[in-house]
Amino acid sequence: MARLAGVSEKTVSNVINDYEHVSDRTRAAVRQAIDELGYRVNLAGRHLRRGRTGIIALILPELDFSYFGEVATHVIAEAERRGLTVLVHQTLADRQHELTALDGFGSDFVDGLLMSPLALTADDVAERGGHLPVVLLGELIQEGADHVAIDNVLATREATEHLVGMGRRSIVAVGGKEAGGPEPATTGTAQVRTRGFREALQTAGLPYDPAAVLPVRQFRTPDGAAAVERYLAAGHKPDAILCLNDQMALGTLRTLHERGLRVPEDVAVVGFDDVEAGRFSVPSLTTVAPDKAAVARVAVELLVDRIAARAEGLPPLPPRNRVVPHRLVVRESTGGPR
Amino acid sequence: MARLAGVSEKTVSNVINDYEHVSDRTRAAVRQAIDELGYRVNLAGRHLRRGRTGIIALILPELDFSYFGEVATHVIAEAERRGLTVLVHQTLADRQHELTALDGFGSDFVDGLLMSPLALTADDVAERGGHLPVVLLGELIQEGADHVAIDNVLATREATEHLVGMGRRSIVAVGGKEAGGPEPATTGTAQVRTRGFREALQTAGLPYDPAAVLPVRQFRTPDGAAAVERYLAAGHKPDAILCLNDQMALGTLRTLHERGLRVPEDVAVVGFDDVEAGRFSVPSLTTVAPDKAAVARVAVELLVDRIAARAEGLPPLPPRNRVVPHRLVVRESTGGPR
DNA sequence: CAGGCCATGTACATCGATGTAAAAACGGGA
DNA sequence: TCCCGTTTTTACATCGATGTACATGGCCTG
DSSP: OTTTTSSOSHHHHHHHTTOSOOOHHHHHHHHHHHHHHTOOOOHHHHHHHHSOOSEEEEEESOTTOHHHHHHHHHHHHHHHHTTOEEEEEEOTTOHHHHHHHHTTTTSOOOSEEEEOOSSOOHHHHHHHGGGSOEEEESOOSSOSSEEEEEOHHHHHHHHHHHHHHTTOOOEEEETOOOTTOSOOSSHHHHHHHHHHHHHHHHHHTOOOOGGGEEOOSSSSHHHHHHHHHHHHHTTOOOSEEEESSHHHHHHHHHHHHHTTOOTTTTOEEEEESOOHHHHHSSSOOEEEEEOHHHHHHHHHHHHHHHHHHHHTTOOOOOOOEEEEOEEEEOOGGGTOOO | OTTTTSSOSHHHHHHHTTOSOOOHHHHHHHHHHHHHHTOOOOHHHHHHHHSOOSEEEEEESOTTOHHHHHHHHHHHHHHHHTTOEEEEEEOTTOHHHHHHHHTTTTSOOOSEEEEOOSSOOHHHHHHHGGGSOEEEESOOSSOSSEEEEEOHHHHHHHHHHHHHHTTOOOEEEETOOOTTOSOOSSHHHHHHHHHHHHHHHHHHTOOOOGGGEEOOSSSSHHHHHHHHHHHHHTTOOOSEEEESSHHHHHHHHHHHHHTTOOTTTTOEEEEESOOHHHHHSSSOOEEEEEOHHHHHHHHHHHHHHHHHHHHTTOOOOOOOEEEEOEEEEOOGGGTOOO
């Protein structure tokens, strides 16, 4: 122990924690001893005593999803500003993995969770999420936990209106979900966006064809490509495709290219998320851009609140719902400027 | 404490750890008490006692880099199989962040590190990495720590030969680094790949023009796009571009498109990493595909070894260097099949 | 029926950091 | 010089889990 070098034991702790009533001489002595022995605080001991670790987990379905990667970057920056370390964990949209994470990995080395659930329902969160502060990124329809998301219905309506405004009449939604439809895909998000899509069509006086809502297993590039390929192979001739995320939109661009359809001349394409790849794709991608920094900032803020409330033994805060801004970025895939 | 419900205290511990000499009746009683009270193991206590946390950190420069996302997925799977939890952390290629991580975040809640260093040198690792088992992903030239990487020189040579074999004579390397060049970029990797590039040109009897090695600040899409744009704007007319990763290759495709150059007819493009986006880009991307699963498997294996050795108080193992397989995947961007 | 062995269960100390309370050291003022 | 109020420092208990050593009790064997 550093005691050998300096003096006591608590004093070392005091120095490390910048306690004010420590004489300069003692402080210096301890500091030196620390350097000499290469002493390092034992997180276990501190955690045991303090009951907090300063670690929060960011639970994501997919790490190699640009959108999540970008959000994660913001979350990490925001958390760092507050002295928190972020542990990123991947669930592969697997329900079991998500439940385990929600359970704090069966133990409690994290102070709280930021989670982007795919397979879970709000009930799961409400039921099992008892012991850990949790904030959800994205929608989950029902109440029961803190949420941070853009106004997805509105955003989808705007995107759809943009297409309609360009004279497109036959619009397909890739990744959509109908009430009672199969495949959960991105539970909440898919549903809400599909609703916005439907509403916009109605407002525009266009027919809503359930067959033009293409469900997918996952929101990945190959899923988008395959869904569109099937649709076109069936003989349909849409003049616009609304993809519920950019990954699928990129897959869609590929499929259209393979079938010799020009974008945007023959078919216009819109995505969601504004990932970097969409800015460099050929053609570049029109997309709904969520304010990712805001998502991260608000989410961390809500979580920190919740952690603090818990630390002080207060009753859990009521579920809160925060809406962050978004905007439609028009690029080449719908005829935007080059 | 669960003691109230069951009986003793150590017995609870015994039940939790599946100690064999516990009567069924006691075991059942304890189990029930656990459920009833919603008891959960306190990682802090266990860590304090055992000295290990079962957590390893995966330190990456960028989370929204498909390549790292894909590798991370494999690492997580491999670690899970061994009962380890992976904490992913992002350094943004910042030296200070990397040093902090290397230091175990100033404490010791991780058992070891898997790290993909960009800004660090081997000396840093050798010097500061004393207290924590570390395995590096990717190259760092000098010795001093465990490494896992493909044979980058060979891979680059193959990629270059592929271009030469298709009759290309004027080849540019994007992201390359000359000895003594500025910008560290991806320290080791850039250097080693540049070497392979140069060797291949020599073997083919082509001139090596240092101006055809385009340094970049980072290996990101915009950097690649900008570097190529500058090169073309300067009046050069290459017939092939070798990008040291896929992100930059995607940016390159975009720039070529904007300048009206056809790929592969006018210019062939090759990337590194085989990220998913490259399979769906227009045109699809020829690339050097590392066996990512192997990278993950070997890296975790090396790290587990090192952690075990340390736990048993053995002297640290000597640095080991593992080479994993790769292959060249030929796609449309160099005239491959559609 | 006693002795002995094995399966179970318990008491206690311990890991390291830190809050608490109190002791020790210091500085002034009377 | 003595007493009192601060400033520093220390002793001790504590967070929870678990290794160690030992106590308990049941059962078998002679």
